[in-house]
Amino acid sequence: MTNRANMKEYLKEIDKVIAEGTFKDNWDSLSKYKLADWYRDAKFGIFIHWGVYSVPAFGSEWYSRNMYIQGSKEYDHHLENYGAHKDFGYKDFIPMFEANKFNPDEWAQLFKDAGARYVMPVAEHHDGFQMYKSDLSEFNAYNMGPKRDVLGELGSSLSRHNIALCASSHRVEHWFFMGHGKEFDSDIKEPLERGDFYWPAMPEPGHHDLHSPSPSEEFLEDWLIRTCEIVDNYQPRIVYFDWWIQHNAVKPYLKKFAAYYYNRAEEWGIDVAINYKHDAFMFGTAVVDIERGQFAEQKPYFWQTDTSVAKNSWCYTENNDYKKANEIICDLVDIVSKNGTLLLNVGPKADGTIPEEDKDILLEIGEWLKVNGEAIYGSKVWREAGEGPTKIEEGQFTDSKSKSFTAEDIRFTVNGSYLYAAVLQYPENGKVTIKSLAEQDASKLPNFHGIIKDVTILGYEEQPKWERTEQGMQIETNEVSSDKPVVFKIQLD
Numbered sequence: 001m002t003n004r005a006n007m008k009e010y011l012k013e014i015d016k017v018i019a020e021g022t023f024k025d026n027w028d029s030l031s032k033y034k035l036a037d038w039y040r041d042a043k044f045g046i047f048i049h050w051g052v053y054s055v056p057a058f059g060s061e062w063y064s065r066n067m068y069i070q071g072s073k074e075y076d077h078h079l080e081n082y083g084a085h086k087d088f089g090y091k092d093f094i095p096m097f098e099a100n101k102f103n104p105d106e107w108a109q110l111f112k113d114a115g116a117r118y119v120m121p122v123a124e125h126h127d128g129f130q131m132y133k134s135d136l137s138e139f140n141a142y143n144m145g146p147k148r149d150v151l152g153e154l155g156s157s158l159s160r161h162n163i164a165l166c167a168s169s170h171r172v173e174h175w176f177f178m179g180h181g182k183e184f185d186s187d188i189k190e191p192l193e194r195g196d197f198y199w200p201a202m203p204e205p206g207h208h209d210l211h212s213p214s215p216s217e218e219f220l221e222d223w224l225i226r227t228c229e230i231v232d233n234y235q236p237r238i239v240y241f242d243w244w245i246q247h248n249a250v251k252p253y254l255k256k257f258a259a260y261y262y263n264r265a266e267e268w269g270i271d272v273a274i275n276y277k278h279d280a281f282m283f284g285t286a287v288v289d290i291e292r293g294q295f296a297e298q299k300p301y302f303w304q305t306d307t308s309v310a311k312n313s314w315c316y317t318e319n320n321d322y323k324k325a326n327e328i329i330c331d332l333v334d335i336v337s338k339n340g341t342l343l344l345n346v347g348p349k350a351d352g353t354i355p356e357e358d359k360d361i362l363l364e365i366g367e368w369l370k371v372n373g374e375a376i377y378g379s380k381v382w383r384e385a386g387e388g389p390t391k392i393e394e395g396q397f398t399d400s401k402s403k404s405f406t407a408e409d410i411r412f413t414v415n416g417s418y419l420y421a422a423v424l425q426y427p428e429n430g431k432v433t434i435k436s437l438a439e440q441d442a443s444k445l446p447n448f449h450g451i452i453k454d455v456t457i458l459g460y461e462e463q464p465k466w467e468r469t470e471q472g473m474q475i476e477t478n479e480v481s482s483d484k485p486v487v488f489k490i491q492l493d
Contacts, residue, residue: 010225014260021263025255027282033262035287036271038164039238040302041378042117043336044369045166046362047306047345049122049314052129052145054350055093056081061315061347064090064127068181068188089187090127090178091197094139099146102352108157110354114362115369117377118164120240120343123151123230125170126177128197132234136226139197146352151234167230168240168275171223172250175215176204194222214249224253231261235268240275240289240306240343258285275304275343289343294331296394298338298385305335308345309361311400316347322357323402325364326484330405332365333422333485334392336376337385337411371459372487375420379413383447384436386411388424410434411485419490420458426486430477437473437490451493458487 023029053063059074060066066074067090082088111119124130130140132151142149155165178201181188192199200219205212215223230236239261245254258274258281265272274286288303295303309328310320332342344365346358369376388409393401407427413420423432436447452473455466457480465476480486 007221007225010228011221014224014228014256017263018256018259021259022266023259023262025252025259027255027285030255030258030262030285031282033285035302036237036273038271039118039273039287039341042164043341043376043379044116044332044365045118045120045341045343046111046114046116047120047122047168047308047314047343048348049125049308049345050150050348051122051125051131051315052090052093052097052127053125053315054348055096057315057317057350059317060313061125065177065180068178068183068186070180070184085181085184085186087187089181091187094129094145097141097145097350099141099148099150099350099352102146102148102150102348104150104153104157107154107348107354108161108163110359110362111158111163112161114366115373116163116344118166118237119154119158120166120168120238121151121154123167123169124226126173126242128171128174128177130226132230134226134229136222136229137195137197151230155234164237165234166238166240167234167236168242169227169230170242171226172215172247173242173244175200175219175244176202179204194218210244210247215247220250220253223250224257227257228260231264235264235270236272237270238273238275238287241277241280243277243280243291245276246278246280254280275306291396292400293394293396293398294335294340294392295338296392298381299340301339303338303340304343305331305340306343306345307331307399308347309358310347314345314347316349316355320347320355320357322361323399325361325368327402328361329365329368329484330403330424331399332376333411333424334386336379337381337413337422339381368484372422372485374415374418375413375422375458375487375489379415379420382412382414382419384412387434387436390424407432410436412436417492419492421488421490422485423488424485426480426482428481430480432475432477432488433472434475434488435472437468438470439468440470452490453493454491456489456491458489460486464488 049061053061056063058077063074066072067078133142133149134140158165178198188198188201275289276286277289290305292307294305308314312321335342348354390405390409405424409424411422460480462479467474
């Protein structure tokens with residue numbers, strides 16, 4: 001493993017790359033970042049939460065924390081199924097994480113069939129187990145458990161399908177994630193030193209406490225080097241960070257990472273991005289991410305929603321509460337119409353197989369995208385995101401409530417010389433009114449006063465009847481029937 005002297009050399013290399021590169025570790029310099037075109041055009045990606053926590057498959061991916069909280073359902077489950085924590089701790093799940101059925105080619109093919117353009121495996125979750133080959137800790141998937149470089153193998157398979165490999169790091173939360181294990185007789189005991197799996201296991205701060213207690217310099221240097229190692233060894237096209245990087249003590253290291261990553265990408269000739277939550281980054285230096293939620297209105301800036309096929313957990317559990325594919329497709333259309341992209345999570349089982357429920361959802365989305373993808377991929381926003389009575393609740397953690405769209409709920413995108421209008425719930429009588437395309441007096445500055453040449457329906461041969469009135473564009477079909485959004489392709493002159 002990397003010793004302290006080697007760590008200091010890595011830190012010197014990071015400083016050298018920043019000193020010699022275009023980007024410096026300050027917001028003024030990082031604000032020169034330009035959004036990667038490929039990312040803006042991709043619109044749909046896959047998130048993957050898979051790790052040691054997939055072995056107990058209980059509660060959620062936070063099992064490693066919650067199993068040490070006395071009185072929690074995970075604590076009681078652990079005692080009942082695995083015994084006392086001092087005899088069987090979280091680390092003892094590692095040998096059980098064999099992943100003997102992990103087939104990266106099958107995963108890549110599934111994601112291709114789902115219509116995904118980028119894939120974001122969790123490289124290291126809060127539990128501190130790295131899902132890649134690392135020189136910084138022996139507690140990684142190449143040395144233990146599967147004894148395979150999961151991130152590297154999947155990246156190779158994805159590249160054959162022209163899908164961008166990305167990576168997420170949740171490492172910074174490891175500062176406190178295992179801390180509750182010190183509160184009783186468990187396998188988490190002092191002294192803990194850098195290199196120990198559970199280190200540092202500090203007391204957990206309040207969820208919104210971003211000023212104290214501060215992570216130590218040793219931990220933050222370790223975080224920076226770990227994150228730069230992912231960049232150097234795998235060249236991910238996006239690096240995603242979870243919420244606690246907003247902590248004020250992390251900021252100098254976060255700026256260093258961004259400068260290092262952007263400079264390396266420039267050196268390699270690739271376009272990259274960073275995802276962040278809350279306001280961890282200065283606006284415009286990286287891409288905003290909204291967890292399990294979305295914006296109510298169209299935004300002038302590009303943004304991302306990350307959510308999961310399951311409402312209750314990001315990782316596989318035996319009792320996942322799954323969404324319907326149509327629900328996710330409607331969200332995808334809504335998000336893209338508002339200048340966003342959707343990162344949709346799946347949770348493989350510990351053996352490396354993706355559950356049938358996850359597969360079915362992905363393939364259903366893929367079938368819809370095969371027909372309607374031209375309204376999504378590479379599209380841009382129109383002057384209106386959409387119309388209709390159904391209001392989207394704005395903000396994080398709002399996706400547990402299913403939305404009931406109507407035939408009046410329509411979303412717009414533009415691609416080339418076409419305007420696309422997606423009717424989120426197609427009416428049984430085949431009659432649709434698009435109010436935003438009403439025939440209006442140009443002197444009143446209408447939303448739209450262009451010339452429409454033709455209207456067709458993606459996936460259908462029927463030529464719809466249409467006319468523009470003062471009430472809107474009136475469209476009528478006889479043969480169109482679908483439980484998913486139906487997209488009108490409107491040719492403009």
